[in-house]
Amino acid sequence: MKHFIIITAVLFAICQPLTATQKESAPAKPASKKLSEKIKYLTKKAYQGDAPAQFNLAGIYNFGIGVTKDHKEAVKWYTKAAQQEHPAAQSSLAYMYSEGKGITADIKQALKWYTKAAEHEYAFAQFNLGKIYFQGNGTGKDYKEAFKWYTKAAAQNLPAAQCSLAAMYANGHGVTQDDKEAAKWYTKAAEQDYPAAQFQLGMMYDFGKGVSEDHKEAVKWLTKAAEHGIAGAQFNLGVMYDSGKGVQKDDKEAVKWFRKSAEQGFAGAQFNLGVMYDLGNGVAQDYKEAVKWYTKAAQQKLAAAQYRLGMMYNTGKGGTEDHKEAIKWLTKAAQQELADAQYNLGFMYAIARGVSKDDKQAFKWFSKAAHQRLPLAQYSLSLMYANGEGVTADFVQAYKWILIAETNGYDVPETKEILKKEMKPAQITQAQRLAKQHAKKQK
Numbered sequence: 001m002k003h004f005i006i007i008t009a010v011l012f013a014i015c016q017p018l019t020a021t022q023k024e025s026a027p028a029k030p031a032s033k034k035l036s037e038k039i040k041y042l043t044k045k046a047y048q049g050d051a052p053a054q055f056n057l058a059g060i061y062n063f064g065i066g067v068t069k070d071h072k073e074a075v076k077w078y079t080k081a082a083q084q085e086h087p088a089a090q091s092s093l094a095y096m097y098s099e100g101k102g103i104t105a106d107i108k109q110a111l112k113w114y115t116k117a118a119e120h121e122y123a124f125a126q127f128n129l130g131k132i133y134f135q136g137n138g139t140g141k142d143y144k145e146a147f148k149w150y151t152k153a154a155a156q157n158l159p160a161a162q163c164s165l166a167a168m169y170a171n172g173h174g175v176t177q178d179d180k181e182a183a184k185w186y187t188k189a190a191e192q193d194y195p196a197a198q199f200q201l202g203m204m205y206d207f208g209k210g211v212s213e214d215h216k217e218a219v220k221w222l223t224k225a226a227e228h229g230i231a232g233a234q235f236n237l238g239v240m241y242d243s244g245k246g247v248q249k250d251d252k253e254a255v256k257w258f259r260k261s262a263e264q265g266f267a268g269a270q271f272n273l274g275v276m277y278d279l280g281n282g283v284a285q286d287y288k289e290a291v292k293w294y295t296k297a298a299q300q301k302l303a304a305a306q307y308r309l310g311m312m313y314n315t316g317k318g319g320t321e322d323h324k325e326a327i328k329w330l331t332k333a334a335q336q337e338l339a340d341a342q343y344n345l346g347f348m349y350a351i352a353r354g355v356s357k358d359d360k361q362a363f364k365w366f367s368k369a370a371h372q373r374l375p376l377a378q379y380s381l382s383l384m385y386a387n388g389e390g391v392t393a394d395f396v397q398a399y400k401w402i403l404i405a406e407t408n409g410y411d412v413p414e415t416k417e418i419l420k421k422e423m424k425p426a427q428i429t430q431a432q433r434l435a436k437q438h439a440k441k442q443k
């Protein structure tokens with residue numbers, strides 16, 4: 001599709017933080033006879049001091065397996081097993097302390113027990129310990145320590161640690177930045193079907209960072225991550241289908257993936273889905289739907305969406321022409337330095353649409369857009385100087401800006417000739433010199 005403003009992803013290496021524990025289970029169902037007997041057996045062994053039984057009994061209470069969920073009871077048994085140097089129990093007890101489940105949250109205790117388990121080479125604990133140091137929870141950020149523990153867990157083939165280690169290499173956290181090492185570890189995690197790594201590996205192939213640029217390989221990994229529900233991957237896969245990179249261009253597939261991502265609240269996808277409805281690409285044209293999705297993205301402060309939403313209100317596309325609302329959204333986008341929004345906001349002030357006429361404001365916004373190389377804004381700024389609107393009349397500046405606009409492809413020879421007739425040769429020479437100096441600064 002032809003975007004008003006192209007929204008694609010920026011490669012930023014990160015992995016979703018995970019923990020070493022299981023997810024919460026559903027409420028307990030009545031235990032079967034076989035399970036009841038097992039619980040009785042584990043309880044007996046646990047009271048006899050058997051550490052594995054204590055650990056397993058703690059898990060039964062933690063997740064409510066055949067019993068009423070009881071985090072305090074779980075902590076009791078994790079503690080007993082942990083005190084007997086049971087690594088998994090130490091790690092689980094650390095998690096209970098970190099989350100405040102069944103016991104008062106205490107990050108120092110969490111750190112203590114994760115460290116004990118990690119020193120027993122327990123991979124989950126090594127990963128979670130790395131995460132604590134990375135995030136600085138109760139320790140202050142320490143990327144080198146995080147790198148150390150992620151490396152140990154990654155070497156044990158834990159995909160979450162491999163993904164996090166890859167992100168550290170990609171961003172140069174605690175280690176010299178190295179895209180090849182990042183790609184290596186993302187690959188290891190991705191091949192274990194770890195969605196966050198699949199997403200990042202797809203982006204590495206798309207940008208050619210750490211690997212040879214390969215859009216087909218990018219699509220392969222983005223698809224895997226997208227099917228796991230990773231919103232960023234769904235968005236980028238939509239971009240690939242939209243642009244025909246690594247895959248046959250397919251607007252309907254683009255819409256499909258933009259929608260999946262947008263419904264998860266991903267602002268870029270919401271904007272692109274709005275564009276698809278706006279232009280009727282891959283879906284029936286529907287300005288109301290376009291406004292709906294632009295609004296969602298605009299509310300997340302996406303400048304491109306704020307701009308397009310402002311223009312929809314300005315023209316009445318989508319059902320409601322509201323110039324004050326247009327001013328509101330154009331202002332938000334303009335304040336984020338979006339040149340098109342700055343120009344259109346300046347135009348609204350110049351013609352008093354949705355706001356009182358204010359030449360100084362018009363000049364201000366035309367100037368901002370002009371300095372971002374927007375030719376129409378450069379031409380408009382020239383006219384403001386020529387007519388003394390919002391600024392003291394200055395033919396040298398007027399001629400300078402019309403020359404700059406001309407260089408950038410906006411050529412209005414009639415206006416240029418009118419200005420020349422009002423100027424002395426020395427003024428024209430000065431304006432030409434200023435235009436050249438401006439061009440050098442822009443390089």
